[in-house]
Every structure is written in C-alpha cells, then in structure tokens.
Amino acid sequence: MVILLIVVAALLAGAFGFTAWRTAEIERRYPNIGTLTNVGGFRMNALHVPAGPDANLPPIVFIHGASGNLRDQEAAFLKPLQGRAELLFIDRPGHGYSERGGAENANPEGQAAAIARLMEKKGIERAIIVGHSFGGAIAATFALFHPDKVIGTLFLSPATHPWPGGIDWHYHVASTPGLGWLFTHTLVMPAGMVLLDPATRSVFAPNARREAYVDEGAPALVLRPNNFQYNAEDVSNLLDYVTRIAPRYTEIESPAIIITGDSDPVVLANIHSVGLRRDIKNSDLIWLKGVGHKPDYIATDLAIAAIEKLSGKERDLEALARQVEARIAGEMPAAR
Numbered sequence: 001m002v003i004l005l006i007v008v009a010a011l012l013a014g015a016f017g018f019t020a021w022r023t024a025e026i027e028r029r030y031p032n033i034g035t036l037t038n039v040g041g042f043r044m045n046a047l048h049v050p051a052g053p054d055a056n057l058p059p060i061v062f063i064h065g066a067s068g069n070l071r072d073q074e075a076a077f078l079k080p081l082q083g084r085a086e087l088l089f090i091d092r093p094g095h096g097y098s099e100r101g102g103a104e105n106a107n108p109e110g111q112a113a114a115i116a117r118l119m120e121k122k123g124i125e126r127a128i129i130v131g132h133s134f135g136g137a138i139a140a141t142f143a144l145f146h147p148d149k150v151i152g153t154l155f156l157s158p159a160t161h162p163w164p165g166g167i168d169w170h171y172h173v174a175s176t177p178g179l180g181w182l183f184t185h186t187l188v189m190p191a192g193m194v195l196l197d198p199a200t201r202s203v204f205a206p207n208a209r210r211e212a213y214v215d216e217g218a219p220a221l222v223l224r225p226n227n228f229q230y231n232a233e234d235v236s237n238l239l240d241y242v243t244r245i246a247p248r249y250t251e252i253e254s255p256a257i258i259i260t261g262d263s264d265p266v267v268l269a270n271i272h273s274v275g276l277r278r279d280i281k282n283s284d285l286i287w288l289k290g291v292g293h294k295p296d297y298i299a300t301d302l303a304i305a306a307i308e309k310l311s312g313k314e315r316d317l318e319a320l321a322r323q324v325e326a327r328i329a330g331e332m333p334a335a336r
Helices: 002-029 070-081 108-121 134-145 169-174 179-186 188-204 219-223 225-251 269-279 300-310 317-328
Strands: 035-038 043-049 060-063 087-091 127-132 150-156 256-261 283-288
Touching: 002 179, 002 188, 002 219, 035 108, 043 070, 043 108, 060 070, 060 108, 060 134, 070 087, 070 127, 070 300, 087 108, 108 134, 108 225, 127 134, 127 300, 134 150, 134 225, 134 269, 150 300, 169 179, 169 225, 179 188, 179 225, 188 219, 188 225, 219 225, 225 269, 256 269, 256 300, 269 283, 283 300, 283 317, 300 317
Parallel strands: 060 087, 060 127, 127 150, 150 256, 256 283
Antiparallel strands: 035 043, 043 087
C-alpha cells in the first residue's frame, strides 16, 4: 500500500511538473499580443487596432468561442479588414490573457457587461458585434442588454438556444470544485497536446483546417490549467443560461445576420441558427452547403460582406454564399 501511494504521488508530481513546464512553453510560443485594461475589479485583454485614414466601416468587436482566444478571430479577420475599421479582438474573461473577474463572468451576461465596459474604456460608442460559436450567446446577450452599443450583430455558427443532450464529460470534471483543479493540473495538458491536432481538424470538418491555424489561432492556450477550468465552467453553465434567456431574444431590435454551415459537427444549426432567425425579427440566415463550424475561416469573404451589409452597404449575400459553395466544391480555386 505504501509503495502504491509513493508511485501515485510520484506520478502526480511528474504530471504537475510537466503541466507547469508546458504552460510556460505555450506562453513563450504564444505571448500576449493585446493590452490589459481594467474594467472594474479585473483586467480584460484585447487587441485594439485603430481605423485607417480611408476607413469605410464602423467599429467592429470580435468575440471568440469556447476553447478560443482573441487570436482565433484575429487570424481570420485582421488582414482583410485592417485599415477599413476600428477593430477590437477580445479575450473573453478567463480566456487567453484576460483575468477571470468575479463569479458573474461564468455566464454570458457577465461577459457581455465586461465587454461593454471595455468598449467604453476604448472610446467605442457603438459597433458591429461579431460572435462565433459560444461567442454567439454573448453577442445575443450583448444585443439584448446593451442595445445602445450595437449597430448590428453577425453570428457565425452560433450556440444560442437550448439543445438536447448534454456536454462532453471533461467539461463536468474540469468545472467540479477540487476535482477540477487536480484534473486540469495533471491530466489535461499531456492529453491535450496529443489531441490538439485531431481536435482542431474536427472543428473545421468537413472542411480542411488551414494548416497554419494551430500557430495562428493559438488553441494550445486553452490547455493551461486556469484557462481550461474557466472554459469548462462557461460550457457547463451555457445550457441553463440559454434556456432562461433565449425567450427574450425577441426583444432584440438591432439587425442581425446569421451565417451557418449545414454540416456543422459542433453545434446544431437547425436549433441555434434557425432559432435566432425565428426570434430576432430583423435578421437574415445564410446557409452554406458543405461548410462546418468555421465559416469565419472557410467563408471569410462572405462574413466581411455581411459586416458591410450591417453597416448599411448593399450586398447580395445569397449570391456570395453560392460562390463560396462552388469554391468548396472545387469549381473555383480555394482562397487562402
């Protein structure tokens, strides 16, 4: 028995040491590219890119999804939009390099309020809000509770409504007090490093993942213990939250565009995207045949056209969507 305890203790010590070492390595490889700003009791991190002299779009705020950070949206949208608008790429509370703050930040309402305060600190009065996946729940909450700050909302493969079933087991374990701390400090990092490549490929499926994504989007940041635990809390709390708040989406007055793939393996588009189209009176839903959970990367040009339309410009989004589908089908060269 004593020998067994010694072996277990040695394994745990080794796992702790490995996690600490890999955490430091990940942070060296993907350092903070944003700036920390006090938003009332804690600091949020964001990359704030000023508009150019020939800007033709209003400010745009980007909200990443679960397991993500600001680099996820920055890698997709910074280059094609730089100079055209003031851009704010956000690390949600407890993600990337943002501090977590209080217990209210374990749900979309608290995170939306923090984003509103950050916008005020950055001098952004109103913006187009772009939310991908889990960020869609925060974008919808933002439009509901902070309508004076919203020009329009772009939802990309959003998670916004109650869904059948549950969530993966590791979210429950990682968000359990005590056990979650032990789990995230010992097992998550070694398992996560092995699964990172196939997991990111599955998020893009059935489309090919951009090969540079693992470096550009820095998904390894979520494997850090605190980040992983906060992410698990967010996901674990989401179903109860959207069950309570989704009936109020009908109160949203600002325009919205929803872009979703018909082959999304992560969220059920027939529940979330269709639900948003039904609930937000001034909204359009654009379906993409053969597209999975990452239209932000697979159909970046369409997403930018949607931002332009929300800003008041004329854009034929359905025609552009068909062009994206043709490109995916191999009839046009793939955009890189």
